[in-house]
Amino acid sequence: MERRGDWPAESPWIRPAIDALPRHLFAPDRLWRWDGHAYVPVDRDADAERWAAEVYAGPDEATVTQVTDGRASSSLSCQAVVVDMLDSLTLEPGQRVLELGAGTGWNAALLASRAGPGRVTSVELDPELAVRAQKRLDAAHAGAAVEVADGDAGWSQSAPYDRVISTYAVEQVPWSWVTQTRPGGRIVTPWGRLGHVALTVAKDGRSATGWVQGLAQFMPARGTDPGRDFRQVRGGGPAQDERPVTRELWSLRDDPHLRFALRVALSDVHIMTAADDDGLSAWLHDGASSWATLSALGGGRTVAHQGGPRRLADELERAWDRWLAEGKPELYDFGMTVEPDRQYVWCRDAATGPQWPAQEPGHIPLAG
Template identity: 70%
Template sequence: MDSWDEWRRGLAAEMDLRGDWPDRSPWIRSAVDAAPRHLFAPDRLWHWDDCAYVPVDRDSDPEGWAAEVYGNPDDAAVTQVTDGLPSSSLSCEAVVVDMLDSLLLEPGHRVLELGTGTGRNAALLAWRAGDESVTSVEVDPDLAVGARERLGAAGRSGDRVRVVVGDGGTGWPAGAPYDRVMATYAVDRIPWAWVAQTRPGGRIVTPWGRLGHVALTVAEDGKSATGWVQGLAQFMSARGTAGPARTFSQVRGTAPAEAERSMTRNLEPLRDNAHLRFALRVALPDVRITTAEDEDGLNAWLHDEGGVGSWATLSAVGSGGDDDNSTVVHQAGPRRLADELEEAWDAWIAMASPNLYDYGMTVEPDGQYVWCGDAATGPRWQSVQTEE
């Protein structure tokens, strides 16, 4: 089709309106122009129709395909579906730009990327650092082949931008040390290999967990990496790290609740306040929180993802009053998740409700922790063990 410029300009204009182009990294907009999204999208994309992912083919539905590629700045284009779930995507433009800005990339930096996918992010990195400075690791051999082809077609030599097949969790020691390391998939555990393969003073940017991405700087002695949360980002997790998460219904089962009580707390921040949700993610890393509204008000469902089988429901009891926050709590399992939720919520309020940018992370050889305010003196939460 001959309207790519129109689609590209539309997405760029929306990024302009939202202020998504970072002032400190003006190179990013030039790189985006030089590596347009459609050059890195396969001929078949996948669209969620509220029931399942359905194919959208470039040949049979060019307008629909273009709409997937150039959706709004927060829309990813799903490029691969495995067992009914997305397993690779062309990441949403706003987060791609935000993470590149966080990387503080300079010409000549040696860069390791984990998760090549379509190759588009590698092309953006290469535009800034230089083709021969970028090594990208992809676990899926078929995706790696496609990425090499697209990089070549986009003018970034597939021979000079190294796309290698391997496990991103182990990095790529043959090319170390790197000045910059960037992951395009989410991890709960920051692999120590990423830190070990980054030079002192180098920077690591990665999505962490379900809600944020962090930028870590490796210490001068190479024995730790620490840095601040940079923004919200929801990326697919590393392949093979875990099976599909259990749903609330699977955890809830059919057994009756073991405890019941009332709650008068307004639940709207649980749905609308990203800073609260991030704080709860830090304090309760294995608890999944889902909200939905019905005629009685806002409801919430909580369940643990660790397999111990605890759950809670927070069910609104409408009485017709605008200010009514009456909620009935039912809980069961070894843990009382609603109680834990309120305790973590109250602790966040007691800390003066810090926003997500007040949080940071430190990674050491034997573990990692999240802190708030100050890495040395602020409150901290031990996170999961780092990968070997």
């Protein structure tokens, strides 16, 4: 973090807080490691060195603390993103904070170290996780309370809040978060599968708007349907369309600004990439019935195969062309506005820039 310059100068309180509240104090004795096929347990008593390596794998690595039905369902978020989101929150001493998703309790402890005892309420849907998080917070004398509740509903009993922060990703910001935040207050949340936003509630309390702050990949809310994976969507039938691809694909992997723009324009499309000696290949699917592969064949040749009611390779290229036509906006050029009856992502200007509706997964056309 020091070598990369990741400690934010405008929030000098964060580094001492993490020094005083290190990750391992909030990590359970059983962690989970992905072995390439499945999550396998890593127990502290059986292999303390491996356990510690999972806790401190690096600032960009999350530590999986719970697995449900073969999928990671809770984690210690990667430290670099935790720091970035805390910086985006612009938290001041004495402010009242609502956290959505207590998890291990680590983030709540960091919040309480800044806001002060009795100023942080964290909600957690899983009762067992809530109990364990409260025990860790009490052991650290953090002065934060954990309530068992659905984070999407917030926690009205202690509202209004000066700051609201979510530790899980949403496609739509729940309106309850806005109504429970005082005018001028700030909401920081991961949005979709890529990026987090910081919204400021308007003076009249009838909207919240703000800019994308950085990249963040967080788990969705508990109970979110993961949808079908690529193999399930692809099936075994033949492709319905085949054509050459003349576009250079490496930016799909290497350019975070392009990836974010595609995420905005194609909100329900999952894009995976992999490189080999022939070049970069990509796999696309919408979690329902449409798919595409962009297969590198070597010698600079790439071919697209597509199937289902949508032509995802075509949609990808159109959205890519739109991004180029807009002058390659960076992810920091995007923002979000939340109102009672609609919410949308915009580029460069909330009123005059291009807009895309933000809604639950489904095909979203370009607008504006």
